[in-house]
Amino acid sequence: AQSVTQPDIHITVSEGASLELRCNYSYGATPYLFWYVQSPGQGLQLLLKYFSGDTLVQGIKGFEAEFKRSQSSFNLRKPSVHWSDAAEYFCAVGLTSGTYKYIFGTGTRLKVLA
Amino acid sequence: DTGVSQDPRHKITKRGQNVTFRCDPISEHNRLYWYRQTLGQGPEFLTYFQNEAQLEKSRLLSDRFSAERPKGSFSTLEIQRTEQGDSAMYLCASSRQGAGNTIYFGEGSWLTVV
Numbered sequence: 001a002q003s004v005t006q007p008d009i010h011i012t013v014s015e016g017a018s019l020e021l022r023c024n025y026s027y028g029a030t031p032y033l034f035w036y037v038q039s040p041g042q043g044l045q046l047l048l049k050y051f052s053g054d055t056l057v058q059g060i061k062g063f064e065a066e067f068k069r070s071q072s073s074f075n076l077r078k079p080s081v082h083w084s085d086a087a088e089y090f091c092a093v094g095l096t097s098g099t100y101k102y103i104f105g106t107g108t109r110l111k112v113l114a
Numbered sequence: 115d116t117g118v119s120q121d122p123r124h125k126i127t128k129r130g131q132n133v134t135f136r137c138d139p140i141s142e143h144n145r146l147y148w149y150r151q152t153l154g155q156g157p158e159f160l161t162y163f164q165n166e167a168q169l170e171k172s173r174l175l176s177d178r179f180s181a182e183r184p185k186g187s188f189s190t191l192e193i194q195r196t197e198q199g200d201s202a203m204y205l206c207a208s209s210r211q212g213a214g215n216t217i218y219f220g221e222g223s224w225l226t227v228v
Binding site for chain 2 (some may be wrong): 007032036039041042043044049051052066090092094095099100101102103105106107
């Protein structure tokens with residue numbers, strides 16, 4: 001069965017520090033991969049997506065993610081975190097056939113220290 | 115695109131009452147999804163429509179839940195005899211037919227059962 005694991009429930013970083021959020025997936029083929037951000041009480045905003053091709057994907061707000069097939073990972077990175085990045089981050093696997101639905105991880109809550 | 119629209123955005127209801135949420139997908143998007151998100155969790159898939167046909171339902175969708183998409187346009191999600199455990203955000207999403215098409219999420223409908 002398909003699944004997504006985000007091993008870190010909470011992460012705290014200082015403003016200006018680098019950030020890496022981990023995501024591991026289980027899927028029988030090369031999946032579609034996504035990172036979303038959600039502020040409290042808000043909907044999901046797409047940060048970036050991977051369908052195929054270059055394994056390093058650039059997204060909005062200075063985020064990037066790297067698909068590593070050998071590690072079944074799709075970690076999200078940002079070189080310098082801003083206080084406004086504090087939010088919950090979700091990694092998702094998209095099925096590549098059938099319903100094409102997304103399966104989400106449980107999320108990582110990011111806290112940014114001034 | 116005007117985005118996925120959901121109504122109401124917030125609903126407080128007493129236990130045992132019925133509630134209905136409406137979703138208007140992006141025009142010409144024939145795929146429609148409902149997800150549920152509880153506090154501290156990632157969105158969980160509930161059901162999927164392709165045009166007017168409901169093609170997949172999660173085991174999370176108990177008999178008290180019913181979803182429709184008449185004429186393949188807007189969709190409704192009804193919860194009968196609400197329970198406190200139904201308190202969650204209900205997210206609607208849509209996408210176009212075809213592989214590799216991004217799913218777009220609405221802002222969600224918050225349900226609080228008191």
